[in-house]
Amino acid sequence: MTEFTAEDRTHGNGLSRWLGQSAHSAVFLPPDLAGLRANPLALVVLTAALVGIGVLLQRIVAVGPVVFYWQAIASGWLTTVLLLWACWLVTRSRTDAPDTPTLFAMLLFQQIVISVPLWALYLLASRLPGSRAMALLQSGIPFAVVGWVALAGAVLLMRHAALGVVRVAVLLAFVLSGGVDLYAPPLQFWYPDMSTARAEDVDDKRLHFKQEVLEQQSAVLIGALDGLQPQRPGVADVYVITFAPYAGEDVFRRESRLVSDVMRTRFDAQGHTIQLLNHAETAGELPWATGLNLQRAIHRIATLMDKNEDILFIHLTSHGAKDGKLAADFEPLEVDPVTPAQLRGWLDDEGIRYRVISVSACFAGAWVPVLAEPGTLMMTASDADHTSYGCGRKSEYTFFGRAMYDEQLRSTHSFEAAHAAARKVIDQREKEAGKSDGYSNPQIAVGEAIRPVLAALAARLDGAGK
Numbered sequence: 001m002t003e004f005t006a007e008d009r010t011h012g013n014g015l016s017r018w019l020g021q022s023a024h025s026a027v028f029l030p031p032d033l034a035g036l037r038a039n040p041l042a043l044v045v046l047t048a049a050l051v052g053i054g055v056l057l058q059r060i061v062a063v064g065p066v067v068f069y070w071q072a073i074a075s076g077w078l079t080t081v082l083l084l085w086a087c088w089l090v091t092r093s094r095t096d097a098p099d100t101p102t103l104f105a106m107l108l109f110q111q112i113v114i115s116v117p118l119w120a121l122y123l124l125a126s127r128l129p130g131s132r133a134m135a136l137l138q139s140g141i142p143f144a145v146v147g148w149v150a151l152a153g154a155v156l157l158m159r160h161a162a163l164g165v166v167r168v169a170v171l172l173a174f175v176l177s178g179g180v181d182l183y184a185p186p187l188q189f190w191y192p193d194m195s196t197a198r199a200e201d202v203d204d205k206r207l208h209f210k211q212e213v214l215e216q217q218s219a220v221l222i223g224a225l226d227g228l229q230p231q232r233p234g235v236a237d238v239y240v241i242t243f244a245p246y247a248g249e250d251v252f253r254r255e256s257r258l259v260s261d262v263m264r265t266r267f268d269a270q271g272h273t274i275q276l277l278n279h280a281e282t283a284g285e286l287p288w289a290t291g292l293n294l295q296r297a298i299h300r301i302a303t304l305m306d307k308n309e310d311i312l313f314i315h316l317t318s319h320g321a322k323d324g325k326l327a328a329d330f331e332p333l334e335v336d337p338v339t340p341a342q343l344r345g346w347l348d349d350e351g352i353r354y355r356v357i358s359v360s361a362c363f364a365g366a367w368v369p370v371l372a373e374p375g376t377l378m379m380t381a382s383d384a385d386h387t388s389y390g391c392g393r394k395s396e397y398t399f400f401g402r403a404m405y406d407e408q409l410r411s412t413h414s415f416e417a418a419h420a421a422a423r424k425v426i427d428q429r430e431k432e433a434g435k436s437d438g439y440s441n442p443q444i445a446v447g448e449a450i451r452p453v454l455a456a457l458a459a460r461l462d463g464a465g466k
Contacts, residue, residue: 022109025156026148031106033098038105046108047080053112055189057119072189079177083107086157086173093162103160107153114152118145142436150178213283221287225300229271236457237310238263239301240273245289245328245335246318247278251391255360255401259315262405266413267313268461272301278330288330291338295346302350311453313356314343317401319391320361322384324370327361340370354450356415360400362387365443374449379404379419382440389430389440399426400442413458419444 021031051073087103097103122141154174161167231237240263244256256277263269274297276289287293301312316338319327328335347355355376359367364380372378381388381400390399397406403425408418423442430439 018105018109019113022106022113025106026110026113026152028152028155030159031156033102033106036102036106037099038101040101042105043101043108046105050108050111053116058188058190067190069189079180082173082177082180083153086170089166089169089173090157090161093166094160097160103157106156110152110156111149114148115145118148146178146181150174216284217288220284221293221296224274224287225296227271228274228300228304230304231306231310233306235309236453236460237272237305238267238269238457239305239310239312240264240267240269241276241294241297241301241312241314242273243276243289243294243314243316243338244318245276245278245326245330245338247280247330249319249391250279251395251398252317253277253279253282255317255397255405256315258397258401259317259358259405262409263313263315266409266461267457268464269313274301278328278333278335288333288335289328290335291342294338294343298346298350298352302352305352307351307353309354309453311354311356311450311457312347312352313358315358315360316343317360317398320359320363320366320382320388322363322366324363324366326359340367343367344371354453356450356454358404360388360398362391364388365441368443368445372445372447374447376447377415377444377450377454378446379415379442379444381442383443386438386440387435388442389426389433389435399429399440403429413461415454416444416446 018036021033021036025031084100084104087100087107090103091097091100098106118141151174154171157170158167161170228239240260242256242260244252246252256275260273260275264273275286276293276297277286278289279286287297298312305312316326321327321337324340325337326339328337343357353375355371357367357371357376357378358380359378360381362382363384363386365383365385367380368378368384381398388398388400390397390402396402400422403422404418407425408421409415412418419442426442427439
């Protein structure tokens with residue numbers, strides 16, 4: 001695998017010496033490279049060994065039946081090119097510097113020495129009972145591996161590089177390679193084997209688009225809008241719209257039903273609630289969650305409510321994007337995503353004064369600056385820069401939906417108090433689950449005009465419960 005001179009044999013055996021010197025450099029000690037030489041074949045074998053270790057570790061982590069995705073071997077080579085370039089620069093910068101294959105081989109040995117123990121620790125943490133400390137350890141190890149490998153490699157090459165621009169270029173190469181590893185990681189080699197999945201996990205969520213379905217949906221929408229009852233004079237009524245436009249995940253369907261039920265039973269919204277949902281199984285029961293139907297529901301409620309005292313509550317749940325668009329999916333029906341500006345426009349056009357807007361989606365904080373105003377309470381599952389959690393196939397509710405509606409609002413009528421308590425619960429659960437991109441950081445903005453209206457509502461509902 002490697003070539004050694006007579007001088008090198010006095011320093012120890014081949015592989016053991018490479019590992020020993022790479023361990024020295026991994027803890028930022030100067031390695032003794034005297035006599036060490038690596039040929040091209042050695043680099044091929046070392047690279048294959050690293051890939052093999054990665055395949056093995058991914059397989060150990062994978063849960064349940066999996067299939068091997070060999071095409072992943074074609075991804076992730078930009079980092080290799082950057083590091084080879086850095087080694088080549090160092091070799092050219094000084095006549096007494098080690099050659100490029102030797103430097104690159106030392107970097108590969110470094111990766112093995114650093115990453116194998118840390119990934120072993122990762123596997124151990126994933127097998128131990130969940131706790132906040134274990135979750136923090138597990139989520140931090142990938143960053144520790146990338147950071148340590150990059151820093152140790154940069155120190156190694158900069159010891160042998162000429163001063164000045166070469167060292168700057170070497171440092172830049174490692175910064176770029178670390179960034180690539182963190183934000184554009186290679187493809188995975190193992191994926192769930194859907195051929196062994198249970199039938200209920202792979203049900204076709206596509207809408208069966210027939211004339212009968214269209215005619216039935218039209219009747220369902222008209223019936224739901226006509227079923228909304230007028231406001232009660234002298235009572236601050238709460239009107240409710242739940243909006244779940246993403247048919248591909250059942251979690252949004254369940255959350256939509258949960259929020260509707262909680263608002264009906266806890267906030268005296270019987271007869272004032274409409275549920276808009278995209279799902280093949282409810283196409284004949286509930287109106288579809290399209291932007292046009294949301295606009296129609298807002299308009300209908302505006303004709304029934306007392307705009308000087310009543311409150312419109314809207315809960316939107318789906319996947320979210322950084323630009324604020326709420327993901328919509330209901331194949332083969334084409335559904336455009338709803339945006340914060342659209343919702344603000346529809347509410348303003350109808351002159352609805354008091355609004356409670358709840359957005360359960362990734363990057364939902366992007367909705368706050370658009371919709372916040374004196375007559376609005378705005379709350380979200382995340383800020384504008386982070387994902388929310390719990391919107392996968394196996395989740396009963398999203399973390400926000402569960403904490404806010406299934407738990408906190410069952411014991412208080414204050415949205416502010418419930419949101420404050422839910423934030424703490426969500427933070428703890430995300431850490432226990434090992435959420436890798438940081439705390440979702442749910443947001444709330446309360447306009448001064450709506451705060452006394454909501455306080456009076458809470459007082460009425462608290463009194464009714466006694």
